Amino acid sequence: MTTANPENDFNNSPLRGLGGAPAVGTEIKVFAPATVANVVCGFDVLGFAVNEPGDEVIMRVTDKAGITISKITGDNGRLPLAAEKNTVSVSVQHYLESIGRTDIGLDIELHKKMPIGSGLGSSSASTVAGLFAIKSLLGDDTDVAKLLPFAMKGEEMACGHGHADNVAPALLGGFVLIRSYEPLDVIRLPHPKDLYCAIVFPDVDVPTREARQIIRDKIYMKDAVTQWGNIAGLVSGLYTQDIDLIGRSMKDVLVEPVRSMLIPDFYVMRELAMKAGAVSFGISGSGPSVFAFTRDEETARNITQMLQSHLADIKIASNAYVSTINDAGPRVL
Structure with a gap:
């Protein structure tokens, strides 16, 4: 799926110029999922959606133009x-x-069902839920991918950088590669259906803006070569359904060494997870959430319990989630 100048593509939308609108009082409720971005070695270019947590938006049509x-x-x-x-x-x-429809009046309720600042795409889940809600309210049957540039506007406001590795999987579902930003070129990747994700969110503060600022802007060529090989290996493992290849490719020599310092006992948790049968372990987005891939649900649940127990021992509260990769994306409730 390639999207070139996607905002301009909406000029030919079948909705443009329509005089009508949904009746005042018409209401819709939409859920959009959390996401795991970067996926260890794929900084700003890889992400996948999970079944839980997520956010909900209720949107209703009002009689006064504008959004409240x-x-x-x-x-x-x-x-x-x-x-x-x-x-x-x-x-x-x-x-x-x-699409030329600023005549419409909308009221929005946002119900956060996931922690803010968790590294699980909290802002992107809310944004995608809102965009999917208005698209559905208006009966817009254009490709949902055309909402992506607008979702990226929300990410730009939230963290100062309009990246797509959270909003793209939240919007499209599944495992997503952002091959290019200019022009925008987004590809859904296959993945093993029996791959489970164990997520633990330690209740510590790691603001996304600050987490981006500590990343090095210059890297050694040998590190870049290592990273390229790992990204290629991960994508190859997804296509070939090779979980062992997926696991050994999920290593990050560029970002994780810096961001891990912001997460208490990151390497202790990684050792615990790997010894308990994890395929891989890393930071979700900018953190502080961490995640592990496993081959089955039982191992994933054991890992979350073990990590939560360890965090409790060092006086840190946490939330945990276990999920397969969510291929559905947003949905009307």
Whole structure:
């Protein structure tokens, strides 16, 4: 799937210029999933969706043009209700402007069902839920991939960088490769159906902006060659359903050595997970969440319990999730 100048493509949308709109009071509720970005060696270019957690958006049509946010739950007051400052409404506004439908009035409720700042694509899940909701409300039957540039606008607002390794899998589902950003070229990858993901979110603060700032901007050629080989090996393992190859390819010599310093006992947790049967172990997004691939659900659950127990021993609370890779993406509830 290649998307060149995708925002301009909406100029020919079948919705453009329509005089009607959904009836006032029409309402839709959408869920969008959390994601694991980077997938260890694929910084900013790899990501996959999981079944849980995720966020929910309720969107209803109002009689006054413009977007309002009437309620946000689950954020402990951290997210703005002002429509011009919230990633969900900003992304939806860009979409409406692109298709010439700024005459529509919308009210949005955002229900955070996942922790903010977890490294699990919290902002992208909210943004994708909002975009999928307006697309569904308007009966827009264009390719869902055309929402991706608007979702990236939300990521730019959230963390200062419009990357797609969270929003693309949240929107498209499955395991996703961003081959290029200019032009935008996104590819869904196959994956073993019996691959499980064990996720643990330690309750510590690792802001995404700060986590990006500590990354080196210059690297050694030998490290780049190692990283290229691992990314190619991971993609090859996904295509050939070779879990052993997937596991030995998931090594990061560029970003993980720096970001791991922000996560308490990262290497202790990795050793515990690998000894318990994990195929691989790494940081989800910018952290502090960590994840492990396993061959079965029981091993995944054992690993999450073990890691949570270890974190409790060092006085850190945590949440845990076990999931296969979610191929569905967002859905109407």
